[in-house]
Amino acid sequence: MTCFRTGRWPFGTPLIAWLVLCLGAAWASAGEAIRITHDGQLKFAPVFTSGGREVVYAAHESANLVSLQRLPLAGGDHERLHPTVVAHQFDPAFTADGRWHCYSMSSGSPQLVLVIEDAENRKSVEFRPRDARATARNPSFSPDGLRIAFGLSDAQGHQIATVNRQGEDLQLLTRSAGSNCWPAFSPDGQQIAFGSSREGDFEIYVMRADGSEPRRLTQSPGRDMRPAWSPDGKRIAFVSVRDGNSEIYVMDADGANPRNISQHPDRDDYPAWHPDGNRLVIVATRDGQSDLYLVSVDAIRD
Amino acid sequence: MLDIGSYWSKTCGATSRRSFVRAALTAPFAASLANSPAARGESPNAPAKSILVFWLGGGPSHLDLFDPKPKAPAEYRGPFSTIATRTPGVPFSELLPQLAARSDRYSLIRTNVNFDGDHLIAESIGLTGAPAGSSGYQPNFGSIIVKHRGPQTMPSFVSLARGPIGDGRGPMLGYGGGVWGQAYDPFMVSCSERGEVEIPSLKLFEGLNPGRLSDRRLVLEGLDRARREIDSNRFVQWDKLNDQAHALLTSGAARQAFDLSRESEATRRAYGQTSVGQSCLLGRRLVEAGVPYVQVNWSQFVEVLYPFSDYGWDTHADNFGLLADWHGPLLDQVFSTLLDDLETRGLLKTTLVLCLGEFGRTPRINAIGSRDHWHQCYFSLWAGAGVQPGRVIGESDPRGEYPVTKPVTPAMVGTTLLEQFGITTETRAALGVLREGRVIDDLF
Numbered sequence: 001m002t003c004f005r006t007g008r009w010p011f012g013t014p015l016i017a018w019l020v021l022c023l024g025a026a027w028a029s030a031g032e033a034i035r036i037t038h039d040g041q042l043k044f045a046p047v048f049t050s051g052g053r054e055v056v057y058a059a060h061e062s063a064n065l066v067s068l069q070r071l072p073l074a075g076g077d078h079e080r081l082h083p084t085v086v087a088h089q090f091d092p093a094f095t096a097d098g099r100w101h102c103y104s105m106s107s108g109s110p111q112l113v114l115v116i117e118d119a120e121n122r123k124s125v126e127f128r129p130r131d132a133r134a135t136a137r138n139p140s141f142s143p144d145g146l147r148i149a150f151g152l153s154d155a156q157g158h159q160i161a162t163v164n165r166q167g168e169d170l171q172l173l174t175r176s177a178g179s180n181c182w183p184a185f186s187p188d189g190q191q192i193a194f195g196s197s198r199e200g201d202f203e204i205y206v207m208r209a210d211g212s213e214p215r216r217l218t219q220s221p222g223r224d225m226r227p228a229w230s231p232d233g234k235r236i237a238f239v240s241v242r243d244g245n246s247e248i249y250v251m252d253a254d255g256a257n258p259r260n261i262s263q264h265p266d267r268d269d270y271p272a273w274h275p276d277g278n279r280l281v282i283v284a285t286r287d288g289q290s291d292l293y294l295v296s297v298d299a300i301r302d
Numbered sequence: 303m304l305d306i307g308s309y310w311s312k313t314c315g316a317t318s319r320r321s322f323v324r325a326a327l328t329a330p331f332a333a334s335l336a337n338s339p340a341a342r343g344e345s346p347n348a349p350a351k352s353i354l355v356f357w358l359g360g361g362p363s364h365l366d367l368f369d370p371k372p373k374a375p376a377e378y379r380g381p382f383s384t385i386a387t388r389t390p391g392v393p394f395s396e397l398l399p400q401l402a403a404r405s406d407r408y409s410l411i412r413t414n415v416n417f418d419g420d421h422l423i424a425e426s427i428g429l430t431g432a433p434a435g436s437s438g439y440q441p442n443f444g445s446i447i448v449k450h451r452g453p454q455t456m457p458s459f460v461s462l463a464r465g466p467i468g469d470g471r472g473p474m475l476g477y478g479g480g481v482w483g484q485a486y487d488p489f490m491v492s493c494s495e496r497g498e499v500e501i502p503s504l505k506l507f508e509g510l511n512p513g514r515l516s517d518r519r520l521v522l523e524g525l526d527r528a529r530r531e532i533d534s535n536r537f538v539q540w541d542k543l544n545d546q547a548h549a550l551l552t553s554g555a556a557r558q559a560f561d562l563s564r565e566s567e568a569t570r571r572a573y574g575q576t577s578v579g580q581s582c583l584l585g586r587r588l589v590e591a592g593v594p595y596v597q598v599n600w601s602q603f604v605e606v607l608y609p610f611s612d613y614g615w616d617t618h619a620d621n622f623g624l625l626a627d628w629h630g631p632l633l634d635q636v637f638s639t640l641l642d643d644l645e646t647r648g649l650l651k652t653t654l655v656l657c658l659g660e661f662g663r664t665p666r667i668n669a670i671g672s673r674d675h676w677h678q679c680y681f682s683l684w685a686g687a688g689v690q691p692g693r694v695i696g697e698s699d700p701r702g703e704y705p706v707t708k709p710v711t712p713a714m715v716g717t718t719l720l721e722q723f724g725i726t727t728e729t730r731a732a733l734g735v736l737r738e739g740r741v742i743d744d745l746f
Contacts, residue, residue, distance in 0.1 A: 040575035041495065044627060063464055063495055063577035112620065131670050135620040153620050158671030179381050179622050179671055197381030197622075201396075222383045222396050225626070244385075245399050267631060288571040288579070288635065 033262075033295040036281070037071065037078065040289035045138075045270050046282075049094045049101075052275040055292060056081055056101075057283075058090035066090050068103060071292070089115075091138050095145035100165060102139040102148055112136055114150060116167055127167035129154045136161075138182045142189050142209070149173070149183035149192055160194050160211070173211030182226045185209070186233050186253075193217070193227035193236055204238050204255070217255030226270060229253070230277050230297075237271040237280055237297070248282055250297055261297055271295075348724025350654040350687035352589040353443075354644075355597045355719075356582065356637060358659035359425060359467065359474075360614030361680075363673050365665055365702045366625055367633075368681040369412045370395050378665045378701045380673075381622050392694050397630030400638035406692040407641050408655070408685035409745055413696030413705035416661045416677035416712060421469050421616065424660035424677055426476025429597075431716035431736050439476045443716045444595035445486035446735050448479075450725055451594065455553050460588050461488035462581040463599035469616075488597065493581040497562035497570060559591035560584070572639045576632060582640045589644075589653050594723065600659075615659055621672040641685060650686040654722050656715070658682035665702040678704050682715065687722050688746050695744045713739040 036055070037043070044066075046057035054072050061067045061080075066088040068081035082089065088106040095101070102116045107128070112135035114127040127148075129136055134154040141148055145165070152161040152172070158179040162171050174180045178197035185192055186206075193206045199216070202223035207214040218224040222241035229236055233253060240249045243260060246267045251258040262268035267285040274280065280295045363380075365371055370384045370393060384393035387405035394402045416424045417433060427433055430440040441449070444459035451458045459478075461467070467474045479486030492500040558564060562584060573579035578600055585596045600614040617624050637657060644650040662680030663673035679698045685691060696707045717739025720730060730736050 040571065042574075042576060042628075042632075060495065060576065110619065133619040133672075134670050135623070137620060137623055151623070153623075153671045155669060157669070158622075177376055181623060200381075201383040202381050222385070223381070223626070241383075241396055241399075285631075285635070287568070288574045288639070290575070 033284075033293045035286075035291055035293050036073065037291045039078075040291060042290045043270075043283045043292060045091050045272075046292055047092055047094060047272045048274050048281065049098055055281050056092045056094070057292060058092065058103075061085075068092050093139040093141055093148070095141045096143065097145070100141065100145055102141065104135070104137045104139070109133060114139055114148070114163070114167065116148065116165055118165075125165075125167045127163050127170075131155055140184050140192075142185050143187055144189060149185060151179075151181040151183065153179075160192065171211075173207065174214070176214075184227050184229055184236075186229050187231055188233055193229060195223075195225040195227065195238075204236065206253075217251070218258070220258075224249075228271050228273055228280075230273050231275055232277055235297075237273065239269050239271065248280065248295065261295060345724035345726055348722060349652065350719075350722040350724070351652040352593060352649075353447075353595050353654045353656070353687075353719050353723060354585050354589055354640075355443075355595075356585075356640070356655070356657040357429070357597055357599045358615050358633070358657065359600050360421070360616035360659060361424075361661045361663055361675055362615040362629070362633075362659045363617065363621060363625065364412070364662035364676075364679065364681045364698075365673075366621070366663075367395050367398060367630070368410055368683070369662075369679075369698055369702055371665070371700060371702045374665070374701045377667050380667065382626075389692050389694060395630070397625060398634045400634045404638055404641055407645065407650075408683050408691055409689055409693040409695060411682045411684065411695045411710050411742070411745075412679075412698050413707055413709050414658065414662075414680045414682050414711075414715070415705065415709040416680070419661065419675040419677045421660060421675075422471065422474050424675075425467070425474045428476075428658070428660040428712045428715070429474075430476040430480060431711075431713040431739060434475070435481070437481050439480040440735060441480045441482045441486055442476055442478055442488070443719050444488055444597060445479045445482060446716075446720060446725065446730075446733060447595045447723065448486045449482060450729065450733065456556055456559070456591060456593055457489035458593065459486075459488040459595045459597075460491055460585075460593050461597045461599065462491050462493055462585060464492050464577060466490075467599055491560070491584070493562070493577060493584050495575050495577045495580060497565075497580045497583070499560045499562065499584065501560075555591050559587050559593070562587070569643065572643075574632070574635050574639070576636070578632065579636045579639070582636050583643075586640060586643055586647075586649070589649060590647065617663065617672060618668075618674055619670060619672050621663065637683075644686065652687060654687035654689065654719060655685040656682060656719065658715070662702075676703075679709075682710070684745055690746060693744065695742070710742055714742050718742045718745065 042060040044058040046055050049056050054070050056068055056070045058066055059069050067085045068089045069078040070081045071078040089103050091104040093102045099120050100118055104112045105115045107113045109132045114136040115124055117124040131154050137151045139148050139150040147162045147164055149162045152159055160173045160180045160183045176198040180196045183192050183194045190209055191206050192209055195202045196205050202225050203216055204218040204224045204227050205214050205216050220242040224238055224240045227236050227238045235250050236253055237250045239246055246269050247260050248262040248268045248271045249258045249260055268282055270283040271280045282293055282295055284293045366380050366382055371379050372384050383396045385396045385402050387394050387402040389405040417427055418424045426439050429442050432440050448458045467477045478488055573583045581598050585598045588596050644653055661675055661677035664676045668674050696705055699706050713736055717736050718741050721741050
């Protein structure tokens with residue numbers, strides 16, 4: 001069983017920070033988890049950036065503002081990714097080189113639009129769904145950074161779609177019943193894992209990147225959701241409530257050998273892989289507080 | 303509005319930050335001698351000393367929470383599985399594991415109905431028991447208690463929200479006194495995710511903290527300054543209001559009730575570092591301090607579709623994603639903690655707890671994969687003060703569209719609240735409210 005440490009993540013001088021990072025990596029490698037935020041605010045959808053040196057996540061900064069925060073793992077406090085926030089921002093995604101990033105943003109209609117930003121040229125474009133109340137959520141960049149897959153709730157129902165970096169060339173990859181959500185490109189760009197309720201409750205599926213040949217990977221009571229490919233493409237982390245509450249699971253890429261790696265009676269959610277493939281960052285609720293934790297998956301390797 | 307004072311209070315993170323206490327100089331807060339329930343015309347054996355309403359404004363989806371329909375066609379049932387509860391044969395949505403584990407502590411009604419599908423109208427009906435008449439809405443259930451009890455040191459009706467209750471089109475008119483006027487409006491209080499309390503109806507002056515509120519000179523200085531402002535606004539009832547404000551602000555019980563830093567860190571953490579969580583904790587403190595009617599509003603606490611507005615559970619788009627990410631887990635945590643806390647402190651015996659919204663959401667999933675307004679059938683949760691826990695009252699049809707058993711109207715909701723508080727049929731008749739209401743007998 002994984003025991004979550006609840007001690008503070010010490011910040012300080014660069015030397016101390018370096019030691020902390022090393023110790024944190026050692027703890028995580030030992031099959032335990034370390035807490036890397038301590039403010040307790042509601043958090044969502046963390047992702048690693050900058051080669052694994054930072055985590056970007058969405059947080060309820062205040063009661064009526066959700067913003068993207070960036071947290072350097074080597075020390076220092078979190079700060080807004082975008083200093084000026086005029087609307088809720090969440091569901092961040094980054095290209096491997098960090099030049100492009102994308103997120104969902106609330107809009108007046110009310111809609112949730114996709115914002116695609118080019119950090120190098122300081123430009124951003126929006127993909128705005130057609131229906132006045134449609135939403136675009138949970139974006140994922142293809143490994144080459146050219147396309148963005150996301151969950152589109154629009155006139156065709158709730159489907160997986162892609163657009164290019166200009167927010168154009170919309171292509172629907174699914175046309176099924178139920179809700180199709182949380183797309184995640186495989187590291188080689190050939191496949192997309194996603195969640196779908198097309199056959200009842202939410203299960204994890206995989207399809208080719210053009211939307212063909214969908215295959216179901218999980219068969220469990222309760223929802224399986226938020227798939228995330230490991231950097232080597234051999235495993236998929238996901239969230240499952242099959243054991244009665246929200247836990248982090250890791251399975252082989254073909255759906256075999258699902259293993260619960262969080263094993264805690266409180267909520268564990270939103271797994272994202274570190275580029276080293278040995279750790280996940282997750283959002284866990286402990287004693288009523290929502291914080292980010294690093295969880296080792298090394299211990300469950302064969 | 304009157305500038306009374308401000309104070310500093312500790313926050314969840316043990317840091318100090320300015321919090322504001324503003325005392326409304328209106329009739330509900332006038333100091334007076336205590337009077338007995340019998341003298342007020344209340345039934346002395348009434349089980350509820352307080353009522354706490356957790357108002358889920360915006361319309362929470364009944365099918366995705368407390369009335370799942372796993373055998374309904376796919377275009378109705380939604381993507382969530384069901385989980386067993388402590389009540390045999392009664393499943394809930396998988397989004398609510400903590401509340402499922404506590405289903406033996408409260409009762410569930412699955413046949414609430416309203417009479418309009420518009421938020422502002424349905425909320426007003428839901429909180430007053432009737433559609434608007436020619437002269438406006440009837441008073442809120444809490445306002446009835448305000449009028450019935452008369453002037454008190456502590457406010458009789460506190461509404462916890464971040465700003466006026468309403469939506470982008472305007473305020474919800476049934477929030478307060480209605481046809482009785484603003485004198486019976488709630489005492490509005492805002493609570494941040496760190497537990498900082500702000501009372502917008504009153505203004506403040508610098509340097510007055512809880513410890514100094516008993517300093518009559520300081521209070522009077524503040525009142526005097528406020529008087530000048532009020533005079534400029536042609537407000538003339540100064541002497542009377544002066545006494546009322548001073549009575550409220552120098553009451554130790556009042557000061558302490560609004561100060562969440564007096565709670566243990568563990569308790570504050572258990573409610574979660576969200577405004578709605580801390581507001582529920584504040585609601586419990588107010589109940590403990592003797593406030594008879596507290597309404598905690600979901601207002602502006604969980605809002606991602608509409609920035610800086612107040613639609614709450616109005617998930618026309620991405621209903622399933624938002625419920626899985628935000629609304630479901632938060633409701634599960636906060637309401638479970640509230641029930642635990644009330645029970646642990648022995649308050650559940652004398653506190654009637656009600657959790658509901660103005661309506662549910664369309665059982666049939668809309669064209670964009672979400673759910674719209676549905677007032678023909680929805681849910682409410684009841685606990686404490688004589689409510690028999692673990693019951694499921696009423697049954698909806700196989701698609702969750704309409705009740706197949708007796709519907710429960712907003713008037714029945716209000717009548718039940720007031721009756722349990724001891725405001726009897728005769729008293730209601732004398733006050734001219736809820737004349738046709740009936741108690742929901744199945745709860746008791």
